[in-house]
Amino acid sequence: MRPYLRDKKTFTFEEIPEDTCFEAGYLVTENSGWRSVTPKIDAQACIGCSQCYLYCPDGVITIQDKKAVIDYDFCKGCGICSKICPKNAIEMERAI
């Protein structure tokens, strides 16, 4: 489980909670629009060593079947994964 995007994106005034409690992990917007460069993983070169997964500040990388997979909805394109990768398997491309 991780905080995830909900369908409903607008709140009426009545729906806004009066007290300061609300559901944890309730997301309504993506962060993908922040990117100017996008990490692309070379699945051939990736050895699934988990370094990018460990160092991603946004936690968007998961290791599935021993390969890194990126959740592009929330990747901000900082490029830390590309620098940390011991196999240089992550290329930053100028594209959203």
Added chain:
Amino acid sequence: MRADQLDKNEYFYGHKACAGCGGSLAVRAALKVLGERSIAVLPAGCMSAVGFNFPQLCFGNNAIISMFAGTASMLTGVEAGMRRRGYKDFHAVGLAGDGGTADIGIQALSGAIDRGDDILYICYDNEAYMNTGIQKSGLTPYGARTTTTPAGRNIRGNIRPKKNMFEIVAAHDIPYAATATVGYINDFIDKVEKASKIRGTKFIHVIAPCPTGWGIPVSDTIEVAREMADCGLWYLAEYENGKFTLDRDPGEFKSAEAHLRRQGRFKHLTDEDIDLIIKSRDEKWEKIRREWK
């Protein structure tokens, strides 16, 4: 702790921190270790500003914003309340910035250590009040340019050294205190895990570079954090059972000058200023190597 032993869930996700934020990595890693049964208390600061933008609520566990000065006192209350209601096996964890720890929240922290409350206090140190636009805090290092310590012809940035928060906390004779850096995340994760198993007050001081405030490219956060430990401007140590131990001796230091010069906040420093920083580093390390073996 190996990467595959970590909790696969993410508890700090979709937040609005700047790209390459070191602080958000520290919070994310700490919560992955502590898990769902942890109650996070965050004072005013970057991580509360980027995590709770209603209705974008980025914490997957219970999290609450405290008063700026009251991180540790709210942790005391959270821990006591949970215990009173019969909950077991939970963690009350505070995630405060350097200003909220070393300046504004220091008396609450000191009080909590004094009472011996069973809490974990993590200070993510980005070396200034970054949330409000880079003002000097007690943990801003000597020479750093901030908006309140600008670099001019006569005074070049911050004229005061970094407050020694780790040793201030250790002087309380706390059960466990440690320093860490996001540059060596496995070391940080191990320390959070170790702290989570100790009863009593625990404190971890983790260096978390801020690309915006430090004037570094967003992709260099980890590299700069590592370099800071490798060139001796930060140290990885622990305090336990009344004893200091140095976890990692870099031996021959990497160039501190190159490390400082690559950061925008130190661009204005003269060679003499850098010599002064290196001299104080060498004095500090002489003491560390002599006493903390």
